[in-house]
Amino acid sequence: MTIDWANLGFDYIKTPFRYLSIWKDGQWDQGKLTEDNTLHINEGSAALHYGQQCFEGLKAYRCKDGSINLFRVDQNAKRMNRSAKQLLMPEVPEEKFIQAVEEVVRANSEFVPPYGSGATLYIRPLLIGIGEGIGVQPAPEYLFTVFCMPVGAYFKGGLTPTNFVVSEYDRAAPQGTGAIKVGGNYAASLYPGKLAKERHFSDCIYLDPATHTKIEEVGSANFFGITKDNRFVTPLSPSILPSITKYSLLYLAEHHLGMEAVEEDVYLDSLDKFTEAGACGTAAVISPIGGIQVGDDFHVFYSETEVGPVTQKLYDTLTKIQLGDIEAPAGWIRNIKN
Structure with missing residues (x-):
C-alpha cells in the first residue's frame, strides 16, 4: 500500500494486524494478533443492545532516530479500567493492555508515519460485551481488541482558531x-x-x-x-x-x-x-x-x-x-x- 503521508485525513484504513482477546469463564485468554478486521459476535451481544462497551484512543509517534514513541499509554489502560468497572465489565490488566498496544504497533510499524510528516499512528483499544443474551444484564463474555491506522495532522496548515x-x-x-x-x-x-x-x-x-x-x-x-x-x-x-x-x-x-x-x-x-x-x-x-x-x-x-x-x-x-x-x-x- 502506497500512502500519501502529507494528505492523510482522519479516516479508517485497514492495517495488516490487530490484537484480539476473549474473556470467558472468569478469565482472559492469552490474546493474539490477527489479520481479520471483522468482529464475529453473537446477535444478542450486550454491546449491541445495551451499550455495554468502552474504548480508548491514543497515538504512536515516529521519532527523528526512527524509533516509535507511545505517549502515556498506562493512563489509557487505567482509564479504560475505570470505564469497565462502572459498566460491570472485567478489567483488562494494565500489563496486558500495554502489551497489546505495543504488539499492534510493532506489527504495523511500516504504517507509523515518518518523522516530520505531521501524521501519526492512531490506536483504538475497544472492550465490548458479547455472547448469547437478551436481558438487561452484564454479558457472559467480553472481547478486547486493539487496532490502528495512520492519520493525518488534525490541523492543515498549522493551528487555526x-x-x-x-x-x-x-x-x-x-x-x-x-x-x-x-x-x-x-x-x-x-x-x-x-x-x-x-x-x-x-x-x-x-x-x-x-x-x-x-x-x-x-x-x-x-x-x-x-x-x-x-x-x-x-x-x-x-x-x-x-x-x-x-x-x-x-x-x-x-x-x-x-x-x-x-x-x-x-x-x-x-x-x-x-x-x-x-x-x-x-x-x-x-x-x-x-x-x-x-x-x-x-x-x-x-x-x-x-x-x-x-x-x-x-x-x-x-x-x-x-x-x-x-x-x-x-x-x-x-x-x-x-
Whole structure:
C-alpha cells in the first residue's frame, strides 16, 4: 500500500494486524494478533443492545532516530479500567493492555508515519460485551481488541482558531457516564453537533447538565482557558471525561511555563477573565477557540484568526515531548525500537 503521508485525513484504513482477546469463564485468554478486521459476535451481544462497551484512543509517534514513541499509554489502560468497572465489565490488566498496544504497533510499524510528516499512528483499544443474551444484564463474555491506522495532522496548515456555540442539549446526565469513555456519550453528541455545524460552528460547547451555567466540554474534547493573570484553568466536574491530554497540559503549564494550573468551575458569565481558550484531546492535541456563541452574544478570546502565545507554547512543548525532541517527564514515554 502506497500512502500519501502529507494528505492523510482522519479516516479508517485497514492495517495488516490487530490484537484480539476473549474473556470467558472468569478469565482472559492469552490474546493474539490477527489479520481479520471483522468482529464475529453473537446477535444478542450486550454491546449491541445495551451499550455495554468502552474504548480508548491514543497515538504512536515516529521519532527523528526512527524509533516509535507511545505517549502515556498506562493512563489509557487505567482509564479504560475505570470505564469497565462502572459498566460491570472485567478489567483488562494494565500489563496486558500495554502489551497489546505495543504488539499492534510493532506489527504495523511500516504504517507509523515518518518523522516530520505531521501524521501519526492512531490506536483504538475497544472492550465490548458479547455472547448469547437478551436481558438487561452484564454479558457472559467480553472481547478486547486493539487496532490502528495512520492519520493525518488534525490541523492543515498549522493551528487555526475556530468558533463554537453553546448547546441547549446535554452531553451526559448528572451522576451518569460523562466521566467514562463509552460510545453512548458520543452517540448523544451527534445531533447537537450536526445542529452546530449547520450554523457553521466547529462544534458545541456543553454546559453542566444540572444548572446550565458552567462550561464542561467542547464537543468530544476538554476545555481550557488562559486567564488575564496567567492561570491555566480547566473545568472541574464529575461529568467530564478525564482527558490525558488535559492533565498533561496542566502539568506542563505549571512545570514548564511556570503558570498556576487548576481545575475549577468555569462559569459562562465569566468568560471575560480569559485571554485565550482552547479544546484539547488525543485527536487534535489542542484546538484554539476563536470565539463562543452564547445565545445572541458572541464572545471572542485572543483572536478568531491567530493563535494565542500561551496556547502555542503549550502545543509546541507537548508535541515535542511526544516526538522525542525534548525530554519527557518521568513515565510519560514508552519507546519502541524497530
